[in-house]
Amino acid sequence: MQAEAIVPLDAAERIRAAAALIFDVDGTLAETEELHRRAFNHAFARHGLDWQWDRILYRDLLRVTGGKERIRAFHAGQSTAPALSDVEIAELHRIKTAHYAELIETGCCPLRPGVAELLASAKARGQRLALATTTSHGNIDALLSRALGPAWPADFATIVAGDDVRHKKPAPDVYLEVLARLRLAPSDCVAIEDSANGLVAASRADIPVLITRSLYFRDDDFSTALMVLDDLSELAEPKDTKQPHAQ
Numbered sequence: 106m107q108a109e110a111i112v113p114l115d116a117a118e119r120i121r122a123a124a125a126l127i128f129d130v131d132g133t134l135a136e137t138e139e140l141h142r143r144a145f146n147h148a149f150a151r152h153g154l155d156w157q158w159d160r161i162l163y164r165d166l167l168r169v170t171g172g173k174e175r176i177r178a179f180h181a182g183q184s185t186a187p188a189l190s191d192v193e194i195a196e197l198h199r200i201k202t203a204h205y206a207e208l209i210e211t212g213c214c215p216l217r218p219g220v221a222e223l224l225a226s227a228k229a230r231g232q233r234l235a236l237a238t239t240t241s242h243g244n245i246d247a248l249l250s251r252a253l254g255p256a257w258p259a260d261f262a263t264i265v266a267g268d269d270v271r272h273k274k275p276a277p278d279v280y281l282e283v284l285a286r287l288r289l290a291p292s293d294c295v296a297i298e299d300s301a302n303g304l305v306a307a308s309r310a311d312i313p314v315l316i317t318r319s320l321y322f323r324d325d326d327f328s329t330a331l332m333v334l335d336d337l338s339e340l341a342e343p344k345d346t347k348q349p350h351a352q
Contacts, residue, residue, distance in 0.1 A: 116315070116331050117332075117340060119313060120315065120340060121230065123293065123294055123295045124232065124233060124287075124289055124293040125233040125287055125289055125293065125295075126223075126232055126233075126235070126294070127234075127237050127280065127294055127295070127296045128235070128236050128296075129237065129238055129296070129297065129298045129299060129300075129303050130236060130238040130240050130244070130245055130248065131239075131240050131244075131299075132299035132300060132319035132320070132321065132322060133297055133298060133299045134216055134248065134249075134252075135215065135217055135252065136214065136319060137209075137214055137244075138163070138167065138320060138321045139320065140213070141172070141201075142158055142160070142163045144202070144204040145172075145175075145176075145201050147200070147201065147204045148197045148198070148200040148204065151200050152193075152196075152197055152200070156183075158179075166179060167300075167321055167322070168302070170239040170267070170274045170275070170302055171239055171267050171273045172198050172201060172202070172241075173194055173195065176194050176197055176198065177194055180194070202241065202244060206243065206244075206247040209247045209251050210247070210251060215252065216252045216253075217319075218336040219317075219336050219338030219339065219341065220337055221253075222337070222338070222341060223340060228260060233262040233287060233289075234261045234262060235261060235263045235264070235265070235283045235286075235287060236261055236263075236265065236266075236283075237265050237279040237282075237283045237296065238266055238267065239273040239274050239279070240266060241268060242264070245266060262286075263283055263287060265279045266279075267279070269282065270282055274302045274303055274305070275301075275303075275306045275309070276306060276309070277306050277307070279306065280296065280306055280307050280309075280310035284310060284312075291310055291311035291312045291313075292311070294312050295312070295314070295315055296312045297317065298314055298315070299317055299318065299319035299322050300319070300321075301325035301326055301327070304325075304327060304329065304330055308329060314329075314330045315332045315333075316330040316332065316333045317334050317335070317336055318334070318335050318336075
């Protein structure tokens with residue numbers, strides 16, 4: 106663990122030299138998963154279900170990517186649960202998404218350390234920015250409008266969300282779609298992720314991956330990642346070493 110806190114020079118150079126940086130959203134840009142969990146429980150209560158997802162259960166459920174898919178998977182494992190149609194599952198997810206946006210609007214979920222600085226430095230270097238995520242466009246907008254302001258989409262060359270592709274992570278679909286839209290080779294990009302599912306998805310698209318450990322996925326196997334950091338502020342270390350008095 107201690108060694109991973111030191112940013113390898115070649116990996117840091119890969120970040121700075123990439124034509125594009127492709128970011129995951131939940132857990133990577135901000136620690137949103139706990140708010141998602143609370144929003145799911147709110148939706149269940151509103152629908153009259155006695156389901157309650159605690160943190161341990163939710164950690165397991167996060168292996169299923171996509172909110173509606175997560176509800177469906179949990180429902181399938183409940184032998185005494187009332188039948189839920191696709192329409193009812195979609196309504197549960199709609200209530201959950203609306204409550205998630207309300208929680209985000211309170212300002213309780215800032216960007217993770219180093220995220221804003223990396224976005225700004227990448228933009229200053231002329232690198233293109235993209236998002237590749239399993240979450241919805243509405244969830245992305247709720248988070249980034251609050252964190253970066255309403256004009257945030259202008260900073261991103263392309264945004265590919267879960268509903269834009271046929272298969273969600275760990276399938277590579279979102280990353281392949283980003284590459285197609287950017288018209289770049291995988292080796293020209295670096296993906297920034299927080300989970301094993303994200304690492305597998307980007308790796309299947311042949312994109313090198315930087316991992317920033319997050320609350321729910323910090324113990325995943327990241328042995329094939331280009332670099333593993335506790336947070337993205339560690340990327341600033343080489344610059345700080347050269348300019349110890351800079352603030």
